[in-house]
Amino acid sequence: MKLFEHEAKDIFRAFKMPTPPGGMAKTPKEASERAAEVGKPVVVKAMVLAGKRGKAGGVKFVDTPQEAEKAAEEILKMRINDLPVEAVLIEEKLDIAQEIYAGITIDRNERKYVVIGSAAGGMSIEELAEESPEKIIKMHVDPSLGFQPYEARQMAIAMGFKGKQINQLGSFFLTLWQIVEAYDVELTEINPLILTKDGRFFAADARLNIDDNSLYRHKAIIEKLKREPVEQNERERLATDNDMAYVELDGNIACICNGAGLTMATLDAVSLYGGEASTFLDLGGGADAERVEKGIEIALMYPNVKAILVNIMGGITRCDEVAKGILAAKKDGDITAPMVIRMVGTNEEEGQEILNKAGIPFLKTMEEAAQKVVELAKEVS
Amino acid sequence: MAVLVNKDTKVIVQGITGGQGTFHSAAMLEYGTKIIAGVTPGKAGEEVNGIPVFDSVKEAKEAKGANASIIFVPAPFAGDAALEAIAADLNPVVLITEHVPVKDEIRVIHAAKAKGITVIGPNTPGIITPGAKQKVGIMPGHVFSHGDVGLMSRSGTLTYEIAAGMTNAGIGISTAIGLGGDPCVGLTTIEAVKLFKGDNDTKALVLVGEIGGDAEERAAAYIRKEYDLPVVGFIAGRTAPPGKRMGHAGAIISGSSGTAAAKIKALNDAGIAVADKPSDVARLLREAM
Numbered sequence: 001m002k003l004f005e006h007e008a009k010d011i012f013r014a015f016k017m018p019t020p021p022g023g024m025a026k027t028p029k030e031a032s033e034r035a036a037e038v039g040k041p042v043v044v045k046a047m048v049l050a051g052k053r054g055k056a057g058g059v060k061f062v063d064t065p066q067e068a069e070k071a072a073e074e075i076l077k078m079r080i081n082d083l084p085v086e087a088v089l090i091e092e093k094l095d096i097a098q099e100i101y102a103g104i105t106i107d108r109n110e111r112k113y114v115v116i117g118s119a120a121g122g123m124s125i126e127e128l129a130e131e132s133p134e135k136i137i138k139m140h141v142d143p144s145l146g147f148q149p150y151e152a153r154q155m156a157i158a159m160g161f162k163g164k165q166i167n168q169l170g171s172f173f174l175t176l177w178q179i180v181e182a183y184d185v186e187l188t189e190i191n192p193l194i195l196t197k198d199g200r201f202f203a204a205d206a207r208l209n210i211d212d213n214s215l216y217r218h219k220a221i222i223e224k225l226k227r228e229p230v231e232q233n234e235r236e237r238l239a240t241d242n243d244m245a246y247v248e249l250d251g252n253i254a255c256i257c258n259g260a261g262l263t264m265a266t267l268d269a270v271s272l273y274g275g276e277a278s279t280f281l282d283l284g285g286g287a288d289a290e291r292v293e294k295g296i297e298i299a300l301m302y303p304n305v306k307a308i309l310v311n312i313m314g315g316i317t318r319c320d321e322v323a324k325g326i327l328a329a330k331k332d333g334d335i336t337a338p339m340v341i342r343m344v345g346t347n348e349e350e351g352q353e354i355l356n357k358a359g360i361p362f363l364k365t366m367e368e369a370a371q372k373v374v375e376l377a378k379e380v381s
Numbered sequence: 382m383a384v385l386v387n388k389d390t391k392v393i394v395q396g397i398t399g400g401q402g403t404f405h406s407a408a409m410l411e412y413g414t415k416i417i418a419g420v421t422p423g424k425a426g427e428e429v430n431g432i433p434v435f436d437s438v439k440e441a442k443e444a445k446g447a448n449a450s451i452i453f454v455p456a457p458f459a460g461d462a463a464l465e466a467i468a469a470d471l472n473p474v475v476l477i478t479e480h481v482p483v484k485d486e487i488r489v490i491h492a493a494k495a496k497g498i499t500v501i502g503p504n505t506p507g508i509i510t511p512g513a514k515q516k517v518g519i520m521p522g523h524v525f526s527h528g529d530v531g532l533m534s535r536s537g538t539l540t541y542e543i544a545a546g547m548t549n550a551g552i553g554i555s556t557a558i559g560l561g562g563d564p565c566v567g568l569t570t571i572e573a574v575k576l577f578k579g580d581n582d583t584k585a586l587v588l589v590g591e592i593g594g595d596a597e598e599r600a601a602a603y604i605r606k607e608y609d610l611p612v613v614g615f616i617a618g619r620t621a622p623p624g625k626r627m628g629h630a631g632a633i634i635s636g637s638s639g640t641a642a643a644k645i646k647a648l649n650d651a652g653i654a655v656a657d658k659p660s661d662v663a664r665l666l667r668e669a670m
Contacts, residue, residue, distance in 0.1 A: 018472070024503075059402075077526060081587055090564075106487075106564065106565065108564040108565055108594050108631070109569070109594070109595070109596070109599065111486070111487055111490045111491070111565045112487065112491075113487070125479065126636040143487050143488060143491035144491065145492075147395075151385050181484075184482055184483070184484050184669055210483050211443070211483050211484065212630075213456060213481060213482045213630070214482035214483075214484065216457060217482075218459070232523075240494045245626075245627075245628035247625050247626075247627060249622065257538075258538050259536060259537045259539060259628075260536060260539030260562060260591075260628025260629040260630070260632060261414065261534070261536020261537065261538060261539030261540070261562070261632075262536065262537075262538040262539045262542055262616045262626060263627070263628060264536075264539075264591060264592070264617035264618040264621060264627050264628070264632065265542070265615075265617040265658075265659055267538050267618075267620050268617065268618070268619045268641075268658075269658055270620075271619065271620040272657060272658065276620075277620070280621075280628070281628060282628040285537070287520075296465055313538040313541050313542045313545070314407075314521070315506070315519065315521045315537065315538060315541050316404075316519055316521075317521055342547070345519055345521060345524070345541065345545075348504060354452075366542070366658075366659065366660075367660055
């Protein structure tokens, strides 16, 4: 679950981390009020879960509440990365001496959290890693001890800070670690973390992603946010509610399979024969007839589907259940495009018999099936 | 001898009284797996599929002399179950459960590491050694035949697809390991290659990868330097768009890393033939062997 900047900063402040004075606004009028409260030049920022919002025009610096109102009006009308901007954050414009990067994420090779810092903040860590890897300081967190205050100070020292700044900056890393521990955070970044000309540090931006698998133990915070953890369209929500993995793509062949790896391989096979998938739909393990029918229904709700490919490698999923689901979908008139079925594995014979009786053809290999569905999609379109 | 699981493996099923535990312990018994005890706290004295149930791993191990564990416990309690198996020195610990919080995964993986215990998964179909008729997992046993090719994979059904293709082509498997579809897993691709390298009964490898992370690239670099026997690869997700999670939590292309193209290139650079389609794996193996 990705948090908006203002939501992340609420958490930062609850952990006593300094953020620039200001607040959130949902209307231009509120924006003007927030700017008046700050009483100084401010920045107006689009609250949207997308990177590069600055480049998209979603960040504006203004001097007066009137200008803040106007900037907010413009930004609130914007769509960034195809997402609507529903709120803006108004904050004091800081007098910048230096932009710093601070973050914590998971190193999947080491299977450890890794604390990352750089005195050259501002740009994305990927770009920074490419252009000047020597400017990035990394420290892995001992899984049994956690991240220690002396390590936080070492980060600041390694980044080139001296004197009382070592403790000041170090405390940002330590606080980030406390938040990571408290909320099962899989990625958090402050970029930029600003050092002002008068020697104070502020988290000027905030990124905070909570591990979706841990949400069950963070119900209180989710309730407080008063929104769904993930923005989904109707089809995506239906798939999630039915425990299916579902991704929409640009093509016209609906791929319905069992297992993430097999579904990806099926998409690849379709592409190999010159077609393009409209959906990645993984029914999950052990799908019964009802679930198969539901999967077909969801995949066909997406416009532009010209043909359907059902590819099942039965392990805990039984082919007879899959066949029954296909039959049920057909009976209800859900199937509005030509369909190719490939189905092998557990209870293969029973499943094939059901399809035979209903006069529904099927194929034995996924390559034949992929080739066939691409031909059908081309005929239809 | 195969790797990690052989004829001497004696398994405890944690979460045996749940739906998954009951269903798959029956399937494992039918395949030939030596399951000697089950564990569900508070249900000692019950039986599932004729297997005695204990309250704790410690009691089950003491009573029955188990040396491995398979876990079907729901995600919120799976980390704790794995730590219990590790504390009892069971090895390997196969964590089937999906959606385990990554913080719990990290804790489990390092607790195991400290004791030299192999954790397989989480979010894995498990491990199977056809020659010993032992599977510690949920895979359909009949698609795996006995032979001398080691198979490792980050996915489930795709592994069955490739194993079935190998079986149809008359190529058997020493051990097949599902490494798990999460970003953080216990046994990594490179560690699996090292295990197979030390196994005299494994004469070739199949490495099934998918988008996300750089486990395949790391394994390729190791194979290039240290592994002399034939290796064939397959990478799923060539057509996956960046930034979208393709089912598995680990299968996501972030920034410029984790793409199928980068993985295929790394494998090719290490002299590994990469199949375009799952069915090509058997043919490439024939050519390489």
